[in-house]
Amino acid sequence: MSAGLAVRLPGVDPVMDPESRAWVAALAGDGGDRDAALERLHALLLRAARFELGRRRGQLASLSASERSDLAVQAADDALMAVLARLADFRGLSRFTTWAYKFALLEAATKARRMAWRDRELPRPPEDWLAVAATDGHPEAAAEHAELLAAVKAAVAEVLTPHQREVLLTVVAGQVPLDVLAERRGTTRGALYKTIHDARRKLRAHLAGTGLLTGEEVSR
Amino acid sequence: MSLLEGLLGPEEPEVGCEDCFAELDRYVELELAGADPDAELPGLRAHLAGCLACREEHQSLRDLVAGDDR
Numbered sequence: 001m002s003a004g005l006a007v008r009l010p011g012v013d014p015v016m017d018p019e020s021r022a023w024v025a026a027l028a029g030d031g032g033d034r035d036a037a038l039e040r041l042h043a044l045l046l047r048a049a050r051f052e053l054g055r056r057r058g059q060l061a062s063l064s065a066s067e068r069s070d071l072a073v074q075a076a077d078d079a080l081m082a083v084l085a086r087l088a089d090f091r092g093l094s095r096f097t098t099w100a101y102k103f104a105l106l107e108a109a110t111k112a113r114r115m116a117w118r119d120r121e122l123p124r125p126p127e128d129w130l131a132v133a134a135t136d137g138h139p140e141a142a143a144e145h146a147e148l149l150a151a152v153k154a155a156v157a158e159v160l161t162p163h164q165r166e167v168l169l170t171v172v173a174g175q176v177p178l179d180v181l182a183e184r185r186g187t188t189r190g191a192l193y194k195t196i197h198d199a200r201r202k203l204r205a206h207l208a209g210t211g212l213l214t215g216e217e218v219s220r
Numbered sequence: 221m222s223l224l225e226g227l228l229g230p231e232e233p234e235v236g237c238e239d240c241f242a243e244l245d246r247y248v249e250l251e252l253a254g255a256d257p258d259a260e261l262p263g264l265r266a267h268l269a270g271c272l273a274c275r276e277e278h279q280s281l282r283d284l285v286a287g288d289d290r
Contacts, residue, residue, distance in 0.1 A: 051284050094245035098285050102244050105280045109273070152227055172226035178237075178273045190237040193271055197236070200229035200270070213228070 016092025023096040027087060042080050044097060048104035049075035052112070059116040071115065075107040082107070113177040122184060123174045148212055155206045164199035167192055221272075234266035240274045248282045252289065 016024070026037035049072040053060065060068055082103045090099050156165055170176045171192070178189045185192070207213035235243075243261050250257035258265050268275045 048284060052280050055280060089242070094249045097288070098245040098249055098281070101284055102241065102277065102281050105277050105284070106241065109277055109280070113273075149224060152224065156227070168227065173223065178271070189273060193237045197229065197234070197270070200227070204228055204231070207228075 017095060020090075020092055020096035020099075023100075024087065024090060024092075027084065038080070041083065041100065042076055044100060045079045045083070045104040046072060046076035048101045049073075049079065049108040052105045052108035056109070056112040056116075059112055063115070071111055072108065075111050076104055079104040079107045110179045113179045114183055117177065117180040122170060122176055122181070148207075151207060151210060151212050152203060155203050159202050159206045160199050164195055164202070167195045168199045171196060229270040230266040232266040233263050234270055235263040236267070237271060237274055240264055240267045240271070241277075244274075244278060244281060248278065248285055251282060252286055 023037065023041070026033045027041065028034075029037075053068055053072050053075075057068075060071075063071070079100075083100050086103075090096060156169070160168065167181070170181055171178055178192050182189050182192050204213060243264060247257045247261050247264050250260055268278050
């Protein structure tokens with residue numbers, strides 16, 4: 001697993017609860033206590049990974065039980081490395097176990113999303129997804145917001161850059177998970193979300209200028 | 221989330237995915253303690269509304285920790 005991995009010592013935080021403090025001390029130490037802590041931590045992360053994959057059983061229906069088990073172990077292994085590499089970031093503002101869980105959930109969710117899309121081409125072209133989604137995906141919303149939807153479609157075509165348009169439509173209308181698109185494009189979830197965020201801001205500003213958009217019209 | 225909500229995203233200012241991940245554990249514990257996580261961590265709820273991946277992981281963490289606490 002991770003024996004020999006360098007661990008940065010976190011600063012002492014007065015708000016850290018005793019159990020979390022014990023986790024950090026054991027993981028930042030050496031010898032038998034650290035080995036035992038690593039084993040307990042891996043078991044904790046494996047439980048979280050299995051929890052996440054269990055929620056995604058439907059996405060992973062093509063995998064055998066053995067393959068799902070292997071995926072959980074891979075997620076726990078990767079999460080363990082991430083936890084150790086980021087140990088100095090743990091400030092004790094939550095319990096250590098809660099902090100550690102999120103790494104396992106992220107790893108498991110990301111692996112599951114990618115696994116579910118591993119043999120699938122990303123749908124194209126984006127403009128067609130919008131037409132399909134507007135009529136088939138959310139027919140009630142489309143009927144209620146026909147004017148606004150038409151204005152949004154026009155704004156998507158007019159004010160977004162080609163990159164913004166492709167990313168926004170791929171994720172929102174094409175329902176491609178951010179992690180999957182990030183892997184195919186060689187980038188990160190955060191970078192893609194920033195693109196989506198900027199595109200949404202641009203659309204909102206454009207629509208506000210036309211007087212069509214208020215928050216109520218979007219969420220009604 | 222409707223198509224319009226997906227295309228236009230949350231109206232409020234929001235954090236990015238990295239900041240969301242950095243604070244997600246604290247946010248969940250504040251939620252489960254009945255505190256006001258949005259006052260402590262502004263912009264995170266808006267991000268969860270706009271980002272499906274982070275929203276799914278938030279739900280998982282909340283359910284996992286809540287199960288431990290029962």
